[in-house]
Amino acid sequence: xxxxxxxxxxxxxxxxxxxxxxxxxxxxxxxxxxxxxxxxxxxxxxxxxxxxxxxxxxxxxxxxxxxxxxxxxxxxxxxxxxxxxxxxxxxxxxxxxxxxxxxxxxxxxxxxxxxxxxxxxxxxxxxxxxxxxxxxxxxxxxxxxxxxxxxxxxxxxxxxxxxxxxxxxxxxxxxxxxxxxxxxxxxxxxxxxxxxxxxxxxxxxxxxxxxxxxxxxxxxxxxxxxxxxxxxxxxxxxxxxxxxxxxxxxxxxxxxxxxxxxxxxxxxxxxxxxxxxxxxxxxxxxxxxxxxxxxxxxxxxxxxxxxxxxxxxxxxxxxxxxxxxxxxxxxxxxxxxxxxxxxxxxxxxxxxxxxxxxxxxxxxxxxxxxxxxxxxxxxxxxxxxxxxxxxxxxxxxxxxxxxxxxxxxxxxxxxxxxxxxxxxxxxxxxxxxxxxxxxxxxxxxxxxxxxxxxxxxxxxxxxxxxxxxxxxxxxxxxxxxxxxxxxxxxxxxxxxxxxxxxxxxxxxxxxxxx
Amino acid sequence: xxxxxxxxxxxxxxxxxxxxxxxxxxxxxxxxxxxxxxxxxxxxxxxxxxxxxxxxxxxxxxxxxxxxxxxxxxxxxxxxxxxxxxxxxxxxxxxxxxxxxxxxxxxxxxxxxxxxxxxxxxxxxxxxxxxxxxxxxxxxxxxxxxxxxxxxxxxxxxxxxxxxxxxxxxxxxxxxxxxxxxxxxxxxxxxxxxxxxxxxxxxxxxxxxxxxxxxxxxxxxxxxxxxxxxxxxxxxxxxxxxxxxxxxxxxxxxxxxxxxxxxxxxxxxxxxxxxxxxxxxxxxxxxxxxxxxxxxxxxxxxxxxxxxxxxxxxxxxxxxxxxxxxxxxxxxxxxxxxxxxxxxxxxxxxxxxxxxx
Ligand SMILES: Cc1cc2nc3c(=O)[nH]c(=O)nc-3n(C[C@H](O)[C@H](O)[C@H](O)COP(=O)(O)O)c2cc1C
Ligand code: SF4
Numbered sequence: 001x002x003x004x005x006x007x008x009x010x011x012x013x014x015x016x017x018x019x020x021x022x023x024x025x026x027x028x029x030x031x032x033x034x035x036x037x038x039x040x041x042x043x044x045x046x047x048x049x050x051x052x053x054x055x056x057x058x059x060x061x062x063x064x065x066x067x068x069x070x071x072x073x074x075x076x077x078x079x080x081x082x083x084x085x086x087x088x089x090x091x092x093x094x095x096x097x098x099x100x101x102x103x104x105x106x107x108x109x110x111x112x113x114x115x116x117x118x119x120x121x122x123x124x125x126x127x128x129x130x131x132x133x134x135x136x137x138x139x140x141x142x143x144x145x146x147x148x149x150x151x152x153x154x155x156x157x158x159x160x161x162x163x164x165x166x167x168x169x170x171x172x173x174x175x176x177x178x179x180x181x182x183x184x185x186x187x188x189x190x191x192x193x194x195x196x197x198x199x200x201x202x203x204x205x206x207x208x209x210x211x212x213x214x215x216x217x218x219x220x221x222x223x224x225x226x227x228x229x230x231x232x233x234x235x236x237x238x239x240x241x242x243x244x245x246x247x248x249x250x251x252x253x254x255x256x257x258x259x260x261x262x263x264x265x266x267x268x269x270x271x272x273x274x275x276x277x278x279x280x281x282x283x284x285x286x287x288x289x290x291x292x293x294x295x296x297x298x299x300x301x302x303x304x305x306x307x308x309x310x311x312x313x314x315x316x317x318x319x320x321x322x323x324x325x326x327x328x329x330x331x332x333x334x335x336x337x338x339x340x341x342x343x344x345x346x347x348x349x350x351x352x353x354x355x356x357x358x359x360x361x362x363x364x365x366x367x368x369x370x371x372x373x374x375x376x377x378x379x380x381x382x383x384x385x386x387x388x389x390x391x392x393x394x395x396x397x398x399x400x401x402x403x404x405x406x407x408x409x410x411x412x413x414x415x416x417x418x419x420x421x422x423x424x425x426x427x428x429x430x431x432x433x434x435x436x437x438x439x440x441x442x443x444x445x446x447x448x449x450x451x452x453x454x455x456x457x458x459x460x461x462x463x464x465x466x467x468x469x470x471x472x473x474x475x476x477x478x479x480x481x482x483x484x485x486x487x488x489x490x491x492x493x494x495x496x497x498x499x500x501x502x503x504x505x506x507x508x509x510x511x512x513x514x
Numbered sequence: 515x516x517x518x519x520x521x522x523x524x525x526x527x528x529x530x531x532x533x534x535x536x537x538x539x540x541x542x543x544x545x546x547x548x549x550x551x552x553x554x555x556x557x558x559x560x561x562x563x564x565x566x567x568x569x570x571x572x573x574x575x576x577x578x579x580x581x582x583x584x585x586x587x588x589x590x591x592x593x594x595x596x597x598x599x600x601x602x603x604x605x606x607x608x609x610x611x612x613x614x615x616x617x618x619x620x621x622x623x624x625x626x627x628x629x630x631x632x633x634x635x636x637x638x639x640x641x642x643x644x645x646x647x648x649x650x651x652x653x654x655x656x657x658x659x660x661x662x663x664x665x666x667x668x669x670x671x672x673x674x675x676x677x678x679x680x681x682x683x684x685x686x687x688x689x690x691x692x693x694x695x696x697x698x699x700x701x702x703x704x705x706x707x708x709x710x711x712x713x714x715x716x717x718x719x720x721x722x723x724x725x726x727x728x729x730x731x732x733x734x735x736x737x738x739x740x741x742x743x744x745x746x747x748x749x750x751x752x753x754x755x756x757x758x759x760x761x762x763x764x765x766x767x768x769x770x771x772x773x774x775x776x777x778x779x780x781x782x783x784x785x786x787x788x789x790x791x792x793x794x795x796x797x798x799x800x801x802x803x804x805x806x807x808x809x810x811x812x813x814x815x816x817x818x819x820x821x822x823x824x825x826x827x828x829x830x831x832x833x834x835x836x837x838x839x840x841x842x843x844x845x846x847x848x849x850x851x852x853x854x855x856x857x858x859x860x861x862x863x864x865x866x867x868x869x870x871x
Contacts, residue, residue, distance in 0.1 A: 023698070023699035026698055026699065027698070027699070030698070036676075036681075036682030036683075036685075036707065037698035037699075037706070037707070038682050038683055038684055038685040038696070038697055038698045038706065038707075039676075039682055039685050040698070041685060041687060041696065041697075041698040041699065042672075042685030042686050042687040042696065043685075045687045045688050045689070045696075046687075046688070046689050266689070283686060283689075288558070288560045288577065288580050432690060432691065433690060434689075434690070435689070435690040435691070436689060436690070437667065437686075437688070437689050437690045437691065437692070437693035438559075438561045438667070438669075438686075438693075439561050439562075439563055440561075440562060440563055440603060440606055440607060440666070440667075441563055441603060441606065443667070443690060443691055443693065444606040444607070444609070444610050444643055444645065444691070445606055446690075446691075447643055447644075447645050447690075447691045448606060448609065448640060448641075448643050451641075451643060451644060452641075455641075467638070467640055467641075470602055470638060471602065471606065471640070473598075473602065474598075474599060474602035474603055474606065477566075477574075477575055477595070477598075477599050478563045478566060478575065478599055478602075478603050479563075480560070480561065480563075
């Protein structure tokens, strides 16, 4: 129940400013805002960054970092007397093993610029080009008018780049057609899918294209307030974005209000309705859909939510037309930012035709390191595929056909030095840790499946995995949001494609008592 | 205005009103759909997933508790897919619960909806899950306790505390499998905004939230429910005395929708029944004798004695020397009689009710 006059929206940032969700901070925030103290406490404890010790250096524990020596890094730091804490993911897979200091800035060792393609003005986002502050796409969009912009989006065939691949023009039209005159535009910059760091790179290199896309969206759906929900660990990116806003707010962005809201360390808040809950100062628990955000979203008003990359494609579509954008793809329309990390020479973000194969992507990244054995095509939630799929187009439909998905296009390659079963274990642990906990199939299923794998690792007996498929089926059928629905895919896909790795297994000392 | 329409559940054509949910229509027509997190008084949470059904045109199973009816909507509540879902979901819940020697969720004095479901459905047996909830500190309040091992995180208690009582003393806290029901700072309830109404105990489907004074694991069959009216105030809330061998072991609210209090009670109605069986309870009227001590009397003697005293004051000092104050525990009818006694019998307007200030 919303208390009259209670100022809920700012509570998470206030807790962050006070060093986290301590009992004293919670009491004070409750008093200042009128939000019940238990609600502030419950919301605060949901978020990793509000529970961390603010003195600690955070060492990434994600798959790409583990295979590049995250544990050794943590060990080294500890020996140097640095207080560390391991975290599920930092969005720095290209510079693995990654760590950020207490102020959430990357440690010098993992603070190199990411690899991208060289300048190529034909590319819609063109990460390798000069920073484009022209706002010419916005000018073009204003000339075209709202309906024509939507028609261009449709011609472009732009599918959401946040993971679900939903056609953008349908959402724009839906929000535009709502009867409620108050609308919001929200940018999903919570980028948290392990293996994914493309939105980070857009903000670092072409932040104005994102702002331009947001401005076009706001004009089309008649919104004046824009919220950017930015992953909390992206502190440098926040500064870049804020200064880009400051630079343009009296020029091309005049009349629009931009708000950057920091995420506080919960992967699930990348799910759009959990994101809205979090923006409203609550626990990031996904809402039931329908109603969809386009009808009732932020503050219960029609809301257009898009991923950073989706929005950053919009200026080019407005400027050079949807048909041209569409022609950049192969079987599906458009160009796409692919992230690649793991056992490859030059991990990075490469803007390529939608539908390139893994081999083509890895060729951009300078080739494989060692002999590849498996890859994850689109982030942790896309599961694992065998190298026999290396020439399959990395697009929404083609990956869907093999039970994987393009997701956020964060590909990770494992070579034969990696233990696939352990890699699966890490991915399962990630989802278990990040489950919001509201629905039983995900809350209990993700733990059950991980514990079944623990038992298998401890005993070597494949019989321990016999009920996994049933539980995974239920997680997919019964979970509220995408997290739970795919949380066991790393295991089920690996069992399907690599049955030989899930036979009787020698018991290692490490897991014997685990 | 609500529009009348028809929908089809499991092939039956049923009349519904726009604005209703699939669950409401199903219930009215005695089509059983299991629920755990549902309570008519609360907004649908859809989080327990027990009520998922197949809806024509929807790729995913959808919660009946939150799905609005629409013209000619087609719903399957017991297709093989729904049944497999229920059996596996229940298997997960059971694997996370405290079980009795038959491998079923333990019964509690308050009942256990999970147990009832497990008794009615052939569920998938799974090895137990190790998922201790985040622990809770010591809580000195005398009435309400939380047993995290029995909690299924349906959040009925926190939503009730917020949406019905507007108290918000408890909240979901932590995340994932560690999620728990917490107070701010894990303090005892006495140090929170809690009013100890005990509604969280009543809405809990599994007996995780329970009354400290009551025995926890009595067989529900051994307990008889006696409906009565609360005598603490004039509102007239209905109570169910839970009686075992002639003794009240707990007071519960009748189900919502049945009585004026709609399933709610206050701390007195729910927890202050200790006087009933207390040794010090007065069982007869008493009159103070010349020796200064109280002595047992009959009602006739006591009433005569009181009347004589009141009449004496009136005769000596006039009617306005008397004043009548009725107790907040009186009903409307009793209050009416008190003012009638004052005005008609003793001829004074000095009459008041202690709850009126
Ligand atoms: C568990 C989960 C995590 C997600 N994380 C992100 C994310 O980090 N960034 C993002 O843009 N979309 C994420 N999404 C997808 C969003 O829910 C939503 O589809 C997207 O923001 C819509 O934007 P788009 O149409 O531009 O893709 C996530 C979805 C789920 C289920
Ligand atoms: S699937 Fe998992 S993350 Fe999503 S709502 Fe359910 S518990 Fe939360």
